[in-house]
Amino acid sequence: MNNDQRRKDKKRAYYQKQGRQETVVSPQKIGAKLRADAASVLFEILENGVSAKQALNSRLDAYDSRNAAWLQEMVFGSLRKLPTLQFWLRGLLDKPLKGNKKVLEHLIMVGFYQLTFTRVSPHAAVAETVGGAEFLRGDSLKGLLNAILRTFIRENTALKEPENPAAAAGLPNWIFKAINEHYGELAHDIIKQTNQKAPLWLRFNPHKIDLENFLSALNESGMPTQTSLAHTTGVICEHSTNITALHGFDDGWFAVQDGAAQFAAPILAPEAGDKVLDCCAAPGGKTAHLLTLQPDIRRCVAIDSDPDRLARVDENLARLGLSAELKCAEAQDLDAWHDGELFDKILLDAPCSATGIIRRQPDIRWLRQKTDIAPLVAIQKELLAKMWQILKPGGKLLYATCSILPEENVQQIQLFLENNSDAEVLPIEPIYAQYASVVCPTGLQILPGDGHMDGFYYALLQKRQ
Numbered sequence: 001m002n003n004d005q006r007r008k009d010k011k012r013a014y015y016q017k018q019g020r021q022e023t024v025v026s027p028q029k030i031g032a033k034l035r036a037d038a039a040s041v042l043f044e045i046l047e048n049g050v051s052a053k054q055a056l057n058s059r060l061d062a063y064d065s066r067n068a069a070w071l072q073e074m075v076f077g078s079l080r081k082l083p084t085l086q087f088w089l090r091g092l093l094d095k096p097l098k099g100n101k102k103v104l105e106h107l108i109m110v111g112f113y114q115l116t117f118t119r120v121s122p123h124a125a126v127a128e129t130v131g132g133a134e135f136l137r138g139d140s141l142k143g144l145l146n147a148i149l150r151t152f153i154r155e156n157t158a159l160k161e162p163e164n165p166a167a168a169a170g171l172p173n174w175i176f177k178a179i180n181e182h183y184g185e186l187a188h189d190i191i192k193q194t195n196q197k198a199p200l201w202l203r204f205n206p207h208k209i210d211l212e213n214f215l216s217a218l219n220e221s222g223m224p225t226q227t228s229l230a231h232t233t234g235v236i237c238e239h240s241t242n243i244t245a246l247h248g249f250d251d252g253w254f255a256v257q258d259g260a261a262q263f264a265a266p267i268l269a270p271e272a273g274d275k276v277l278d279c280c281a282a283p284g285g286k287t288a289h290l291l292t293l294q295p296d297i298r299r300c301v302a303i304d305s306d307p308d309r310l311a312r313v314d315e316n317l318a319r320l321g322l323s324a325e326l327k328c329a330e331a332q333d334l335d336a337w338h339d340g341e342l343f344d345k346i347l348l349d350a351p352c353s354a355t356g357i358i359r360r361q362p363d364i365r366w367l368r369q370k371t372d373i374a375p376l377v378a379i380q381k382e383l384l385a386k387m388w389q390i391l392k393p394g395g396k397l398l399y400a401t402c403s404i405l406p407e408e409n410v411q412q413i414q415l416f417l418e419n420n421s422d423a424e425v426l427p428i429e430p431i432y433a434q435y436a437s438v439v440c441p442t443g444l445q446i447l448p449g450d451g452h453m454d455g456f457y458y459a460l461l462q463k464r465q
């Protein structure tokens with residue numbers, strides 16, 4: 001089944017479940033509806049704190065793949081440029097819009113985004129954006145929108161930049177400050193990378209297809225690719241695509257997994273007969289990689305505290321023809337799930353700030369707050385302590401985060417080593433370490449863009465016998 005058909009079926013099922021009629025938008029109005037949807041999604045993310053994924057998902061299903069990609073581009077692009085768009089809006093809108101009209105501010109910003117950062121013609125950008133107001137109960141404000149967008153073009157507003165350097169960099173002050181404080185001369189590059197679009201990485205299953213055939217299948221679908229020395233089963237795709245429409249998806253030939261995330265399984269390197277625990281497993285990317293890399297794992301337990309996300313582990317493993325013991329629990333609550341058996345290998349891919357993947361998920365920069373960091377550091381510390389209790393002497397634990405903040409990474413591991421005299425840090429093989437901008441005695445800090453990868457931290461710990 002192709003991706004557009006899949007989308008249509010999902011959309012129909014969604015409306016049936018709600019007992020509602022599908023709204024049919026005439027082809028002439030699709031452009032305007034897309035702008036209205038982009039504004040609604042931005043409203044949900046920025047005013048209600050909903051994740052981009054959640055806000056976008058059901059709306060993407062309403063469109064064919066080309067329009068779905070365009071909707072996502074308008075949302076992600078606007079999130080990357082938000083402070084600049086807001087700065088322009090404040091300059092051109094005399095009085096802020098309030099209540100149910102607030103969404104129209106987001107529609108205006110979607111207009112600015114198209115006029116400045118895309119190749120949409122100014123005429124189409126203005127007409128479709130103003131048309132979008134109809135779908136947002138904003139007919140009465142169409143004149144205002146039209147006037148603002150036309151003034152924006154006439155006065156070359158796009159040449160004005162916010163003075164605050166964090167705003168000009170498209171980041172909240174606290175993230176901008178943290179990157180500059182911790183990374184000194186690397187900061188400029190990290191910020192630049194953080195504002196790029198992340199490439200699509202795939203990991204193929206060598207038990208189902210080899211590299212040569214996988215690359216030719218991708219090339220036949222019109223996808224230019226690159227490979228990387230350290231990723232024996234990884235491929236970088238040069239543009240994004242609907243992966244579910246790619247040949248072999250339903251047959252489990254491959255999974256989507258960033259290059260940095262693809263380091264976890266080979267660094268932990270499970271051996272035949274090992275008992276392996278993946279204690280923050282959902283949606284299961286690394287569980288699947290561990291099982292693919294070492295099919296003779298004796299026992300693989302995958303835990304996640306979020307039942308909906310754990311269901312995705314089940315789905316993902318099933319598609320890839322793999323299986324694990326799935327447990328829904330707070331991993332640190334050993335009484336709730338642990339049967340007393342010690343593990344040879346533990347992967348702790350801890351909940352974290354996700355500051356290493358902002359370029360892939362641009363909503364994170366606005367949803368994550370500075371005050372979230374201390375509670376995250378506390379849960380990481382607790383998870384480390386508890387997982388250490390159930391690791392066999394001689395066993396290995398790989399601590400991972402997709403963060404670039406030292407308090408979640410290097411400092412967390414330094415503290416752990418101070419508190420656990422039976423722990424030592426093992427070096428990570430140069431084939432992986434060579435890609436990381438920062439290699440320190442406690443682990444690897446991969447920064448966004450290193451080897452085309454997301455920002456990630458790895459520390460490999462061994463429990464003394």
Ligand SMILES: C[S@@+](CC[C@H](N)C(=O)[O-])C[C@H]1O[C@@H](n2cnc3c(N)ncnc32)[C@H](O)[C@@H]1O
Nearest residue numbers: 280281282283284285286304305306330331349
């Ligand atoms: C970084 S994601 C894991 C990504 C996953 N390892 C993969 O590669 O697909 C962190 C996960 O930890 C889960 N989590 C958060 N706190 C947890 C806890 N106390 N115990 C178990 N899982 C937890 C979250 O629900 C989330 O799915």
